[in-house]
Amino acid sequence: MRILGIDPGSRKCGYAIISHASNKLSLITAGFINITTTRLQEQILDLIEALDCLLDRYEVHEVAIEDIFFGYNPKSVIKLAQFRGALSLKILERIGNFSEYTPLQVKKALTGNGKAAKEQVAFMVKRLLNITSEIKPL
Secondary structure, three states: OEEEEEEOOOOEEEEEEEEEEOOEEEEEEEEEEEOOOOOHHHHHHHHHHHHHHHHHHHOOOEEEEEOOOOOOOHHHHHHHHHHHHHHHHHHHHHOOOOEEEOHHHHHHHHHOOOOOOHHHHHHHHHHHHOOOOOOOOO
């Protein structure tokens, strides 16, 4: 089974695709979808096209998407919600459903601490997926 994890952002959308087979997890690919255009409509289209490419190329079975973190900038939160809505619609069209997790849930599942630092999360991801190269948190 291949699982796509998405961490939506207003300038970069992080993703990772892992394989889960015989109780073993392995990383297939990970990266960022850079959002470089300035018009919102173009940004949404670029994001959806990139998601379509990932879904086609890696034959994803399930999707997990990080829930919105409410920050201090209302404009950024609204933009992020629009991106997340577009991503959600495309995932529903292609896969049929998705799971949502808050940043606290992700951190707690990986480290046992919902307030863990990004470095602790990166350490556990490396350990669980047997990654030897460096992971640089945003």
